[in-house]
Amino acid sequence: MLTCLKGGHVVDPVAGLDGPADLWVEDGRVVEAPDGPRPDRIIDCAGLVVMAGAIDIHSHIASGHVNTARLLLPEFHKAFQARPGATKLSQIGWTAEETGLRYAEMGFTLVVEPAMAPSSALHSHLELADIPIIDKAALVVLGNDDVLLSLMRAGESPQAIEDYVAWTVGSARALGVKTINAGGSAAFKDNVRAFSIDDEVPDYGVTSRAIVKTLQSAVTGLKIPHPLHVHCNNLGIAGSADSAAATIQSAEGLPLHLAHLQFYGYGAGGKRGFSSEGQRLAELVNARPEITVDIGQVMFGPTVTISSDELRQFAGRTAGSPGKYVIMDGEANGGGVVPIDYKETSYYSALQWAIGLELFLLIKDPWRVFFTTDHPNGAPFTAYPELFALLMDRDVRARWLEMLPDAAVKATCLTELDREYTLAEIAIMTRAAPARLLGLPDRGHLSPGAVADIAVYRPGEDKAQMFASAAWLLKDGEVVVENGAVTRRRFGKALALKAETDAAMGRRMERYMQDRYGLPAHWFAVPQDALGRETPFGWVDMR
Amino acid sequence: MTTAWIDGEAAEHAAAIAAAAGRIRASRHPLFTGDYGDVATTRALLRLAAQAGGAVDQQNAAAALGWLSVLRETGSFVGAPAEIRRRADMLLFVGPNALQAAPELADFVLTEQPDLGRGKGGPRRVLWLGGPAALPDLPGGGRVEAVACAPGQLRAALSMLRAGVSGQRFGKGPLATDVIHALAVTLREARFGALVFAACDLDELDLEMLLGLVADLNAETRWTTLPLSGDPAAFGAAQVATWTAGWPLRLGFGRGVPEHDLWRFDGARLAASGECDLVVHLGSGEADLPEAFRELPLIAVTSDATAWRSEPAIRFTVASTSAGHLIRFNELWGSFVAAAPGTASDRPSPAELLDGIAEALDAASQEEAA
Numbered sequence: 001m002l003t004c005l006k007g008g009h010v011v012d013p014v015a016g017l018d019g020p021a022d023l024w025v026e027d028g029r030v031v032e033a034p035d036g037p038r039p040d041r042i043i044d045c046a047g048l049v050v051m052a053g054a055i056d057i058h059s060h061i062a063s064g065h066v067n068t069a070r071l072l073l074p075e076f077h078k079a080f081q082a083r084p085g086a087t088k089l090s091q092i093g094w095t096a097e098e099t100g101l102r103y104a105e106m107g108f109t110l111v112v113e114p115a116m117a118p119s120s121a122l123h124s125h126l127e128l129a130d131i132p133i134i135d136k137a138a139l140v141v142l143g144n145d146d147v148l149l150s151l152m153r154a155g156e157s158p159q160a161i162e163d164y165v166a167w168t169v170g171s172a173r174a175l176g177v178k179t180i181n182a183g184g185s186a187a188f189k190d191n192v193r194a195f196s197i198d199d200e201v202p203d204y205g206v207t208s209r210a211i212v213k214t215l216q217s218a219v220t221g222l223k224i225p226h227p228l229h230v231h232c233n234n235l236g237i238a239g240s241a242d243s244a245a246a247t248i249q250s251a252e253g254l255p256l257h258l259a260h261l262q263f264y265g266y267g268a269g270g271k272r273g274f275s276s277e278g279q280r281l282a283e284l285v286n287a288r289p290e291i292t293v294d295i296g297q298v299m300f301g302p303t304v305t306i307s308s309d310e311l312r313q314f315a316g317r318t319a320g321s322p323g324k325y326v327i328m329d330g331e332a333n334g335g336g337v338v339p340i341d342y343k344e345t346s347y348y349s350a351l352q353w354a355i356g357l358e359l360f361l362l363i364k365d366p367w368r369v370f371f372t373t374d375h376p377n378g379a380p381f382t383a384y385p386e387l388f389a390l391l392m393d394r395d396v397r398a399r400w401l402e403m404l405p406d407a408a409v410k411a412t413c414l415t416e417l418d419r420e421y422t423l424a425e426i427a428i429m430t431r432a433a434p435a436r437l438l439g440l441p442d443r444g445h446l447s448p449g450a451v452a453d454i455a456v457y458r459p460g461e462d463k464a465q466m467f468a469s470a471a472w473l474l475k476d477g478e479v480v481v482e483n484g485a486v487t488r489r490r491f492g493k494a495l496a497l498k499a500e501t502d503a504a505m506g507r508r509m510e511r512y513m514q515d516r517y518g519l520p521a522h523w524f525a526v527p528q529d530a531l532g533r534e535t536p537f538g539w540v541d542m543r
Numbered sequence: 544m545t546t547a548w549i550d551g552e553a554a555e556h557a558a559a560i561a562a563a564a565g566r567i568r569a570s571r572h573p574l575f576t577g578d579y580g581d582v583a584t585t586r587a588l589l590r591l592a593a594q595a596g597g598a599v600d601q602q603n604a605a606a607a608l609g610w611l612s613v614l615r616e617t618g619s620f621v622g623a624p625a626e627i628r629r630r631a632d633m634l635l636f637v638g639p640n641a642l643q644a645a646p647e648l649a650d651f652v653l654t655e656q657p658d659l660g661r662g663k664g665g666p667r668r669v670l671w672l673g674g675p676a677a678l679p680d681l682p683g684g685g686r687v688e689a690v691a692c693a694p695g696q697l698r699a700a701l702s703m704l705r706a707g708v709s710g711q712r713f714g715k716g717p718l719a720t721d722v723i724h725a726l727a728v729t730l731r732e733a734r735f736g737a738l739v740f741a742a743c744d745l746d747e748l749d750l751e752m753l754l755g756l757v758a759d760l761n762a763e764t765r766w767t768t769l770p771l772s773g774d775p776a777a778f779g780a781a782q783v784a785t786w787t788a789g790w791p792l793r794l795g796f797g798r799g800v801p802e803h804d805l806w807r808f809d810g811a812r813l814a815a816s817g818e819c820d821l822v823v824h825l826g827s828g829e830a831d832l833p834e835a836f837r838e839l840p841l842i843a844v845t846s847d848a849t850a851w852r853s854e855p856a857i858r859f860t861v862a863s864t865s866a867g868h869l870i871r872f873n874e875l876w877g878s879f880v881a882a883a884p885g886t887a888s889d890r891p892s893p894a895e896l897l898d899g900i901a902e903a904l905d906a907a908s909q910e911e912a913a
């Protein structure tokens with residue numbers, strides 16, 4: 001079917017488009033304007049803004065830990081059902097089904113789960129397979145696992161480590177590799193309560209820095225498009241900026257992505273011992289072109305933190321609200337689930353909110369900074385429209401600042417920042433840059449040949465309203481959302497790398513699993529026919 | 544090959560599907576239950592129940608749900624069996640049936656000595672609070688140190704132990720003061736300890752106290768828990784229900800949105816009270832059918848084709864093997880595992896059958912709407 005999106009204001013920074021244009025779609029792809037045939041369908045986009053479908057690179061939507069959060073907090077879901085329009089947590093996209101619907105309604109077409117444990121990759125993919133409409137992907141987590149740490153301790157070759165990383169990526173059907181407080185969870189199981197970049201993991205004798213560097217080299221050597229995705233040490237504590245700074249400096253010219261930088265934007269200054277280091281981190285990022293970051297913006301209201309950083313979740317457990325938590329001593333990372341309430345009356349929450357915005361506004365290159373709330377850790381993903389409004393309109397920021405404690409307002413430079421993101425910058429940050437970062441050349445833009453994932457918005461003064469509700473969404477060329485409501489429910493794919501795995505490493509992993517656990521290594525695998533979808537995966541080339 | 548019977552008479556499969564859909568459609572409040580737990584079947588059952596506005600239970604749900612209830616009230620430390628096997632230098636079994644609930648899991652954890660972390664290379668101490676009178680031999684030949692306590696006194700003993708571990712005063716109870724002090728010292732000396740218990744066998748207040756003890760121990764050293772649910776299928780079904788509906792089993796879809804209530808949607812209670820008027824039951828055969836459901840109209844989905852003495856209204860036989868990967872929750876792995884493909888069957892899988900009924904139900908609804 002030939003479809004024409006006619007007369008919209010097309011914002012496609014990759015093609016250099018920021019003005020009126022027609023878009024043509026056929027067989028799921030954007031095509032050149034045809035010479036002869038009339039379109040089977042015309043979608044009138046006059047007065048509307050047309051962009052590629054949005055891509056979220058870091059959102060905890062599908063894993064054993066996410067399901068544990070659901071199990072731990074039934075009251076959130078009950079409150080949502082009783083008052084779906086009025087309950088803060090109605091925004092959380094709580095089930096797999098709601099996750100897909102809510103993302104689609106906002107014009108998203110691809111979302112990446114950033115923390116898939118190798119041993120429960122199947123669980124993650126089962127949940128991903130039940131998320132309708134959008135495409136999905138997952139990053140597999142390494143860096144606290146006995147195999148990697150043992151290979152490093154034994155001084156094995158970079159090739160052996162690359163083979164292991166490739167085997168893990170292939171088994172787990174991942175789109176990239178993440179490390180979370182590298183070595184920190186392993187150390188915590190040996191009762192280490194504080195762990196920084198140059199600390200050694202007991203018994204293995206390798207530092208967190210060495211783990212990050214080893215994985216960075218392996219990811220680069222394997223030509224995995226997405227740089228190593230790093231959750232640094234010491235998340236959330238006063239002084240955490242030092243950990244992020246040290247990690248940024250450790251990149252040494254090779255690509256490195258730092259996740260949810262806001263949670264590291266903290267100094268220990270001021271009478272409360274909690275101050276902003278947003279400017280310092282932004283300057284560091286600006287100076288290092290090999291670094292990309294996402295923010296992990298905090299927005300106000302109750303939510304739940306879900307993380308494979310077991311050590312930091314353990315440390316934060318007593319601040320839980322409501323006062324309950326689950327700490328998981330998994331093999332490798334483990335993790336924790338701790339509910340939290342970011343109150344706008346709290347100095348700490350307010351400053352966290354401000355630090356996130358400082359980073360957004362002070363990091364100059366929109367190709368290297370990504371919107372996230374680290375869903376649900378900083379806020380539910382449905383807070384994005386409000387976040388875009390905050391970035392695009394300094395008057396909106398001023399109104400929010402008026403509601404915050406004076407002490408927090410004095411502790412941030414936000415009041416001095418006049419920058420307003422343009423639509424083109426929003427399109428870069430939410431479409432073009434994520435596609436490039438993930439190695440997806442046919443996404444994030446609207447040139448002929450691109451996947452016809454197209455979001456159409458009704459512009460207005462209220463930017464939050466604009467981005468909350470797509471006027472149209474086409475997924476693979478098919479209309480799935482009209483006027484902010486899903487009109488067609490279908491299933492997308494999970495994007496995974498075409499990883500070539502070394503047979504010898506496969507045999508070695510089989511021996512390891514039998515020797516250490518008496519269990520088969522194929523339990524790590526995610527068989528295609530297991531997921532209950534006709535075409536569960538879309539394959540992505542290595543660089 | 545006959546795969547369907549209506550009132551005990553062999554029937555065309557399509558006719559039986561239509562009849563099943565008709566029965567469900569006519570039902571005031573159907574109950575979907577039985578002995579299931581693989582992901583495909585659970586997904587299909589939830590879809591069908593949601594479409595029919597019915598209630599969903601699982602035959603052994605109680606084994607998993609008591610533990611989940613406590614977990615969501617109080618939170619918990621939980622350990623992966625694989626990590627406990629390799630790292631735990633001390634295990635504290637609690638309750639008389641701690642080994643019986645999941646013997647395979649206990650074997651898995653106990654067979655090898657720790658080879659990770661601070662306890663690496665050393666012996667593993669195994670203590671048992673409130674164990675059976677005759678302690679079993681452990682796999683791997685280890686010795687158990689018994690701490691005698693009557694089953695009814697476990698909570699009191701655990702509360703004394705919590706006080707002892709935290710350095711607080713405590714009164715008289717089932718254990719002597721010097722036993723508590725010695726045990727508290729022992730537990731605090733663990734490098735990585737795991738408290739192992741049959742979650743299905745302890746009451747909720749016992750479980751809360753036990754989880755509190757582990758939280759207290761973590762103030763200084765590392766402890767975790769290994770809850771044995773007794774039925775991984777029920778736990779797996781609860782997991783699938785949680786990402787599908789937002790809640791674990793038991794569920795009801797009668798009001799158009801999923802609702803979760805352990806009491807309201809207890810299948811046995813629904814049957815006894817007359818609230819449900821039709822049971823869709825998955826099992827291996829007639830012997831699997833609980834007494835509670837024998838007096839109600841029944842759609843039976845079974846893997847055994849043997850005729851029933853008392854035939855249900857509609858009976859289907861489904862495949863007992865799968866040519867594809869069957870996904871089940873595995874307690875050793877602590878997550879879902881794909882079983883190796885088996886032989887292909889001429890019969891539909893349970894999921895295919897349930898999907899077929901759902902399609903027929905949908906078609907009937909659309910026909911009526913038209």
